[in-house]
Amino acid sequence: MQLRRHLRAWWQSHLVAFSLLLTLIAATPAQGGNQPWIDKSLSPDRRADLVLSQMTLDEKIQLVHGDGWGMLKDAPQPGSNGGAGFVRGIPRLGIPNIDMDDAAIGVRLSAANGRYSTALPSVLALAASWNTDAAQQYGALIGRELRAQGYNMGLGGGVNLARDPRGGRNFEYAGEDPFLAGNIVGYLVKGVQSQHVMSTVKHFALNDQETLRHTVNAVIDEKAMRESDLLAFQIAIRLAEPAAVMCAYNKVNGDYACGNEFLLNKVLKHDFGYKGFVMSDWGATHTIDKAAMAGLDQEQPEGKYFGEPLKAAVQSGAVPQARLDDMVHRILRSMFAAGVMDYPVKRSVVDPFLGRYEARRIAEQTFVLLKNTDHILPLKPDNGTVAVIGGHADVGVLGGSGSAIVDPPGGDPVPAPKGTPDWLRPVYYPSSPLQFIRNYDNKVRIDYADGRDIAAAARLAAGASTAIVFVTQHLAEGRDADNLSLPDNQDALVAAIAAANPHTIVVLENGGPVKMPWLDAVSAVVLAWYPGIGGGEAIADLLYGVVSPSGRLPVSFPLDEADLPRPALPGKGLKNGSPVDVPYTEGTRVGYKWFTAEDKPVLFSFGYGLTYTTFAYADLQADPAGGSVHVTVRNIGPKPGTDVAQVYADLPGLDSSRSRRLVAWSRVTLAPGESRTLTMPVDPQLLSRYDISAGAWRPVRGTIHFLAGPSSSFLPLEIETSWRGR
Ligand code: BGC
Numbered sequence: 001m002q003l004r005r006h007l008r009a010w011w012q013s014h015l016v017a018f019s020l021l022l023t024l025i026a027a028t029p030a031q032g033g034n035q036p037w038i039d040k041s042l043s044p045d046r047r048a049d050l051v052l053s054q055m056t057l058d059e060k061i062q063l064v065h066g067d068g069w070g071m072l073k074d075a076p077q078p079g080s081n082g083g084a085g086f087v088r089g090i091p092r093l094g095i096p097n098i099d100m101d102d103a104a105i106g107v108r109l110s111a112a113n114g115r116y117s118t119a120l121p122s123v124l125a126l127a128a129s130w131n132t133d134a135a136q137q138y139g140a141l142i143g144r145e146l147r148a149q150g151y152n153m154g155l156g157g158g159v160n161l162a163r164d165p166r167g168g169r170n171f172e173y174a175g176e177d178p179f180l181a182g183n184i185v186g187y188l189v190k191g192v193q194s195q196h197v198m199s200t201v202k203h204f205a206l207n208d209q210e211t212l213r214h215t216v217n218a219v220i221d222e223k224a225m226r227e228s229d230l231l232a233f234q235i236a237i238r239l240a241e242p243a244a245v246m247c248a249y250n251k252v253n254g255d256y257a258c259g260n261e262f263l264l265n266k267v268l269k270h271d272f273g274y275k276g277f278v279m280s281d282w283g284a285t286h287t288i289d290k291a292a293m294a295g296l297d298q299e300q301p302e303g304k305y306f307g308e309p310l311k312a313a314v315q316s317g318a319v320p321q322a323r324l325d326d327m328v329h330r331i332l333r334s335m336f337a338a339g340v341m342d343y344p345v346k347r348s349v350v351d352p353f354l355g356r357y358e359a360r361r362i363a364e365q366t367f368v369l370l371k372n373t374d375h376i377l378p379l380k381p382d383n384g385t386v387a388v389i390g391g392h393a394d395v396g397v398l399g400g401s402g403s404a405i406v407d408p409p410g411g412d413p414v415p416a417p418k419g420t421p422d423w424l425r426p427v428y429y430p431s432s433p434l435q436f437i438r439n440y441d442n443k444v445r446i447d448y449a450d451g452r453d454i455a456a457a458a459r460l461a462a463g464a465s466t467a468i469v470f471v472t473q474h475l476a477e478g479r480d481a482d483n484l485s486l487p488d489n490q491d492a493l494v495a496a497i498a499a500a501n502p503h504t505i506v507v508l509e510n511g512g513p514v515k516m517p518w519l520d521a522v523s524a525v526v527l528a529w530y531p532g533i534g535g536g537e538a539i540a541d542l543l544y545g546v547v548s549p550s551g552r553l554p555v556s557f558p559l560d561e562a563d564l565p566r567p568a569l570p571g572k573g574l575k576n577g578s579p580v581d582v583p584y585t586e587g588t589r590v591g592y593k594w595f596t597a598e599d600k601p602v603l604f605s606f607g608y609g610l611t612y613t614t615f616a617y618a619d620l621q622a623d624p625a626g627g628s629v630h631v632t633v634r635n636i637g638p639k640p641g642t643d644v645a646q647v648y649a650d651l652p653g654l655d656s657s658r659s660r661r662l663v664a665w666s667r668v669t670l671a672p673g674e675s676r677t678l679t680m681p682v683d684p685q686l687l688s689r690y691d692i693s694a695g696a697w698r699p700v701r702g703t704i705h706f707l708a709g710p711s712s713s714f715l716p717l718e719i720e721t722s723w724r725g726r
Pocket of ligand 1: 084102155202281282403
């Protein structure tokens with residue numbers, strides 16, 4: 001009795017100490033044997049399963065949603081790195097926080113965090129390089145800077161097709177062709193993930209306009225979407241195996257993309273065999289069990305549906321435990337596959353010099369020379385006075401805005417219009433074309449006019465030997481361009497300068513296609529897109545011939561809005577939140593496919609771009625057994641240059657022009673007189689059609705026409721073949 005009383009007293013007095021000890025043991029990361037998933041030789045799936053087997057329900061729920069709007073609405077969540085998203089980790093199991101930030105064109109939110117990020121050329125510009133090596137380098141730079149800033153995940157990899165040239169986010173995407181866009185974005189994301197940083201491919205799917213993006217319903221038949229937008233995703237996902245796919249804001253055929261069983265479970269996870277996780281766009285989750293059962297794995301940026309409500313749904317059986325486990329498994333396997341556990345992020349100083357150097361080298365490959373009468377370009381130094389006009393060319397180059405915004409170092413040299421929300425303000429990067437032009441032509445007088453006073457600018461131009469006019473088109477997330485015209489009376493400015501000076505060169509800094517009513521009156525047009533932090537020097541190098549133009553259009557430049565499948569933007573003028581259907585009746589015929597099929601002339605066609613030399617094409621041959629096509633390209637001009645040889649196919653069974661598609665390209669640099677036979681593999685999927693009844697891609701039967709040349713509208717070589725590919 002006595003002894004028992006003693007024991008009870010001893011136990012009670014030590015209870016607190018024992019429970020403290022137990023809590024401590026639970027909170028201390030188990031080492032080695034307790035954490036078998038640290039074994040790198042195991043597959044990401046096995047490692048994920050091993051962690052999963054030790055997780056509680058609450059821990060699982062914690063991983064399937066973000067921890068709030070944080071920095072996007074006011075201040076970072078405690079413990080977060082200050083990015084656009086944050087998922088709290090589980091230290092007990094050695095699972096790190098997922099610290100993510102937008103990183104389409106460079107890492108976002110650097111100003112607010114007091115960090116530096118390199119502003120790269122826009123993704124559309126990158127697509128104009130038609131260079132997958134440049135895309136991988138672009139991604140690796142982003143991955144490197146994410147890591148240095150303390151992030152283990154970047155939100156980029158936008159691969160929505162430029163179905164509407166007015167699309168507000170076209171600058172973040174890679175153009176209108178699924179094969180080109182899928183490859184460029186695929187290699188970009190591969191580059192990001194090469195730095196042991198997770199990345200996304202987004203916005204899945206058919207988020208092809210910004211107007212009413214939260215309520216718009218894309219209406220399109222299955223075959224058409226499989227062969228267009230979904231094909232771009234499929235190619236990018238196959239190449240990059242992104243950690244996550246971000247589902248979009250809009251509806252597709254009546255169902256929100258983030259709760260869309262067909263898109264998520266059927267197409268993405270089943271048909272594409274995608275093993276990573278599906279994260280919602282920010283605020284794009286609308287339901288609990290419907291979304292979870294449709295294939296959504298993580299709600300962002302908060303846990304409104306996938307926090308406590310999902311836990312209750314699992315407890316009640318409305319969402320099976322197995323489904324929650326699958327969600328968590330996918331997140332963990334992506335973390336292991338990207339290497340975020342094995343190579344934990346350690347902050348360091350971003351190298352702004354290397355970043356600027358690389359951004360400039362990439363920009364050089366993206367510029368498209370659209371017109372060059374009498375070889376006015378490249379300019380010869382010392383050939384008289386030069387008037388530089390407009391576009392804030394005295395301070396820098398323009399960039400796009402929205403979640404893809406990259407803060408310029410040193411603040412904004414051009415104040416934003418009053419009332420513009422911070423993330424939508426136009427940004428200028430301190431890389432002044434005027435300054436770099438002056439570096440070239442330091443023996444001649446170079447004057448600048450900002451162009452606001454058109455008459456004064458025209459007077460300056462009239463007194464100069466050459467006039468260079470910079471014009472800009474600013475695009476931002478959440479709103480589409482009103483139309484295809486340059487804003488702010490810039491067309492009148494160009495027209496006035498061209499009337500005053502017969503040697504007028506236009507440099508465009510644009511997010512997407514624009515109309516050029518002054519085209520006939522000017523001597524040259526250079527498309528610089530949003531060229532990034534090395535843009536000013538790259539533009540000057542191109543104008544003076546140190547760099548040769550080698551970009552080709554990844555989007556068609558229409559003559560007029562009336563020629564588009566939807567001349568007026570659907571939903572324009574309606575109140576926010578209004579539902580609107582957008583019938584994508586053009587189906588697969590996006591961009592050049594539409595203009596070709598409809599016999600509508602364009603201002604500049606997909607694939608087009610001049611160089612400072614001339615290329616000739618010969619000997620187009622098909623090698624079905626080898627699964628490739630060959631063509632010989634010769635530089636018959638006086639200068640070295642880079643060509644982008646393009647091969648298109650007209651598939652049988654349809655009116656040929658309706659089915660034309662890009663199937664191969666090759667970027668090649670040749671010295672004067674040099675020629676090369678290019679061997680280009682043709683992906684069998686591009687010579688197939690999606691067969692709805694079979695639920696699979698089927699190679700086409702019959703005669704295929706291959707056409708080769710320097711652009712979609714100039715294809716001097718054509719062969720007929722009964723292709724029986726590998
Ligand atoms: C955009 C996404 C972005 C997210 C987080 C959304 O508004 O559509 O592309 O990643 O915000 O900033």
